Amino acid sequence: MSLIQGFTRQETLALTDTTSNQLQYLERQKLVIPQRIGKSRKPTVIYSWEQILEIRAIKHLRRKNVSSQMIKKIIKFLDKSGVDESLRDKHLIVINNEVFWVQQDWSDLQQKIPTIVKIAGKDNANIGQYMLLVIPIFSDIVQEVWxxxxxxxxxxFESFKERAKVNENKIA
Known part of the structure; x- marks a missing residue:
């Protein structure tokens, strides 16, 4: 028996604390599209580790009242900027209907500070502009999934530990 390289729909629901309708909505909006295995009318639906984290990241943004339309704008901005458009590994800050991306390079903290870019806002003003903000610590999505x-x-859980691509003890 081979190990599935991902997580079933039921496992995804449990790991992301979402509903089936929410997963369907994310797929219809082309935000998270799972793999389908089998050619029957009811194929097995598989989500990758990265998609699990992406769903959690989207859930965090939705909790901060970021609309799906705004999430699409964020992804579009990242894509147009030539950056990986995934949200799961971005440090995003939501303040008053504006979304900022903290680009971190902590390798030489005494010489550099994080770069903060406005990537979305209700009025679309100053998109792409660099900002300076005092920021709170971003909660770790990976720890939530674990x-x-x-x-x-x-x-x-034993099977999950083999399939998860990041060990909970190895995250900062």
Whole structure:
């Protein structure tokens, strides 16, 4: 028996704390498109580790009242800038309907400070402009997924540990 290279729809629901309707909406909006295995009318739906984190990142933005339309604008900005358009590994800050991206280079903190770019806003003013903000610590999405896996009755935790691409003890 081979190990599935991803997570089933039911596992994804448990790991991301979302509903089936929310997953369908993300797919219809082309924000997260799972892999389908099998040619039947009911194929097996598989989400990758990266997609699990992406769904959690989107969920965080939605909790901060960032609309799906605004999320699409963020992804479009990242894509047009030639940057990986995934949200899961970006440090985003939401302040009063504006979204800022903190580009971090902590390798030489005494010489550099994080670069902060406005990437979305309700009025679309100053998009792409560099900013200076005092920022709170960004919560770690990976730790949330590990916690959800540990607490889930649905997830086989030993199998999850093999499939998760980031060990919870190796994250900063």
């Amino acid at each position: 916690k959800a896996a540990k607490n889930s009755e649905l997830i086989d």
